[in-house]
Amino acid sequence: MSFPLAHLLPQSTGWLPTWQLVVAVAALFxxxxxxxxxxxxRRIYNNVVxxxxxxxxxxxxxxxxxxxxxxxLYAAYNxxxxxxxxxxxxxxxxAFAHFSTELLIFRTAKLSGPVLSPVIVSTTSLVWMLTQxxxxxxx
Numbered sequence: 001m002s003f004p005l006a007h008l009l010p011q012s013t014g015w016l017p018t019w020q021l022v023v024a025v026a027a028l029f030x031x032x033x034x035x036x037x038x039x040x041x042r043r044i045y046n047n048v049v050x051x052x053x054x055x056x057x058x059x060x061x062x063x064x065x066x067x068x069x070x071x072x073l074y075a076a077y078n079x080x081x082x083x084x085x086x087x088x089x090x091x092x093x094x095a096f097a098h099f100s101t102e103l104l105i106f107r108t109a110k111l112s113g114p115v116l117s118p119v120i121v122s123t124t125s126l127v128w129m130l131t132q133x134x135x136x137x138x139x
């Protein structure tokens with residue numbers, strides 16, 4: 001029995017393109033929730049007074065997340081394109097740098113579930129993409 005929507009999934013070999021798609025779709029959800037409410041954003045930046053996470057910050061974070069989602073969506077379907085692969089890789093590096101500095105330098109976040117998710121996703125994706133670079137880009 002085959003999956004009826006399989007033709008919509010990335011057709012490249014390996015799991016990395018599918019991972020890019022999953023992360024992109026999750027980012028689209030995160031974008032929508034940032035436009036709709038401050039609740040989940042305040043859970044990430046949980047080491048500050050809740051009122052310091054403003055609607056403006058949430059909307060800005062939504063656009064940043066949407067930009068990352070689009071890059072990763074393109075990477076899911078164009079995994080062999082060096083410029084797109086590089087942009088996706090850099091998007092994870094930027095996410096890792098952002099959340100690491102918020103945790104370790106600016107201390108706006110405490111190490112907990114809501115902030116662990118983007119740290120784990122960005123770290124895993126960054127390492128995965130670096131180790132698979134030659135497989136997908138330099139054939």
